[in-house]
Amino acid sequence: METSYIGKSIPRLDALDKVTGRAVYSVDVDLPGMLHGAVLRSPYPHARIVEIDPSGAWEIQGVRVVITGKDFPFTHGGMIKDQPFIAIDRVRFIGEAVAAVAAETEAAAQDAVARIRVRYEELPAVFDPKDAVAEGAPLLHEQQAEYRRGPNYQYVPGTNICTIRSFAKGDVQAGFAEADEVFEDEFYIHAVAHTPMETHAAAAQHSPVDGSYVVWSASDGPHRRNKELADALGIPINKVRILTTDAGGGFGGKGTIVAEAPAVALARFAGGRPVRVVFSREEELSASQTRHAAYLRLKTGVNRDGTLIARSADLLWDKGAYASKGPEVTYRGALTIFGPYRIAHLEVRTRLAYTNKQIAGAYRGFGTTQVTWACESQMDIIAHRLGIDPLELRLKNCLVENDRYINGQVMRGVGLTETLERASREIGWGTPKSPASGVLRRGRGIATMLKGTVTPTSSQCTINVNQDGSIILLTSAVEVGAGQKTVLAQIAAEAIGVDPSSIIVPNSDTLKSPFDYGTTSSRVTYHNGNAVRLAGEKVRRRILEIAGEILKTDPARLSLSCGRIFEEGVGERAGLKEVLSQKFVRGGMIWEEGFYTASGSPLLKADQGLQAMSSIFWMFATHAVEVEVDIETGVVKVLKIAAAHDVGRAINPMLCEQQIEGSVIMGLSNTLLEEFKMENGRVLNNTLADYKVATMMDLPEIVPIIVEARHPEGPFGAKGIGEPAAAPAAPAIANAVFDAIGVRIKDLPITPEKIRAALKSSGK
8 A cells, every 4th residue: 555654754743842942841841830849758668657847847948838648648559559649657668758848949848858857667678579478578568458459460468469460371281291301490680770861750730729630740641640640539530630741751660650749749738839849860760660670480391393382480570669550560571471482381470579679660661571581581591402593493483473372362463583584684693703802702692572562442532624724633642752743643644645744743631632541552653543543534534525515526536645635537626725714714623533442353352261461463573682792801792783673564664763773772771781789778879870871882783673564453554662672682682692602691780790700600
């Protein structure tokens, strides 16, 4: 199908605002009469709050509000309602909010919180999930039975396990007995920070008249956010209004209540004045949210020819102090621990344990990043022990079109094989490596993965065409920096028959913008794109009906392209503006809506009782890496990464390549540089001077490769790309390190110290 705007790398709609500084981020919100908020945070990982004396705060000029958790005794949590806005009688991690102040200036607010005095009674703390699940471990939440929780989030009474789930298929023990070889390994993946350029920030305003709240923030799911706030506060959803700002990065970290909590609590007592809370970088790194750390045990049975027969997995995740999105992150991750492979016999147990550390939440990949580390590291262990090429082992077992997922769902739009072949070819897989040079050793590695999207969810949009032909696309799909607005404008332009430059996509407002589940799970292009396509087709039909009326001809003979109306056998008849200005002489517009949900799609059909595990589309990616390891210093230098991603159809190839490049950098940074330095629950490296992230000086040659296995129900065949992009980097690098020096690193990050220790212990 020939298209005008699909598959074209048009400039981003928001590019000019971003480069000129006109974009308004949450940290830029400046409202009349606005107060500035600051938060007093716990210095203890686990303690009972005995007494709070706020009197010193009131001595600071300009202080208008001072509150504690007892002033605002509400809890929130979209999956398990376990987290107070401000600690009420107990703190569970260093950095938890204990009190908050709103003042006329930020400096006054900071001075005031420093004068609040708190008396604590320290309690035993636990920092490792293995210790947290041990018998007799200190409990963080004795009252788990009292928490409101989703029906699938079962806990273990009398323990720190807030969620335990399992799945089995086939007969794993019989599979192990059948297999020629059985491999058992344990891997560890560490917590890392989201590290957005824009820290968490929010402004909130409370109306003393009707009890409503208005919140300004860079939320990636505004309609989910206002429901979570409304549920927490016990008020109707229409009493909470979320106005989204531009987002300076999120990567999953802005998908739940963080800075909004103190902002809303302070606003309640500010007499109608808005209150803005902006996290410092220190707060961002120690009091927001992280990626879940996890211990991942795998046992895999394989035949000597490389056929995968059986796999069991036992996963233990570090939740931190409160649940956040952890129950779903860890379950969705657990279901991909089997990798993108055909395996007849499967079982997995996944446990999520509270610890006295900063909260872990959604992070790019939503659990698949962690399990891909374990799965793809073990695939290389298997390949090398069996004497099989790691690429060939993957190609032998990988999913192809019409294979079935673990729940029996038939998978469509599967470009996995092509990602493996193209990524490996790009780095010269199978050709001779550069020989050793002094202390330097070269190696190549490969890793692949799959990820689904949260299913079913829904998206709505409206398209307004003004009498001059200009178009407003209203959606609650948030622009988080990946080009969502541009892609949706391209889909709308293609469906209608106008230039994308004629379309604007305002930031969402939950009071006015139609519902969307959120910019999460790589779902916007597919779900909101389908809604936009449907609305655009309605708009196109209506325009042609009007054109037929104005031009005195049968609308069936008319077409619309690039904003011009053509008649079959005649040629161009009129421009869109000309036709609409004649139709709406006294004003008016065309208004159409689009709605899409995956619910009811035949593509979701699965085995009895297992359809909830289906995904409306599946994403596949392969990263192939070449590294150079200095055996004297242990330093790993990544020379090249080829990253092949199956996107279904690239609506905007440039944006897809940018997503791939950015995620490769993120994955490399997670693997080699990023690490929280902890001491008894305290983050020691809570500035960017000490928390190391990749810079331009650390980057290798990056080759983004777009694979297009078109999806039968996606808008113009598109799927998604944002989330899986970082996951294969860590195992690909680790596999390349093994290829270079023959030592296996099973716990992240891969540091020079670990390399040197591994070389020493192996005698190499």
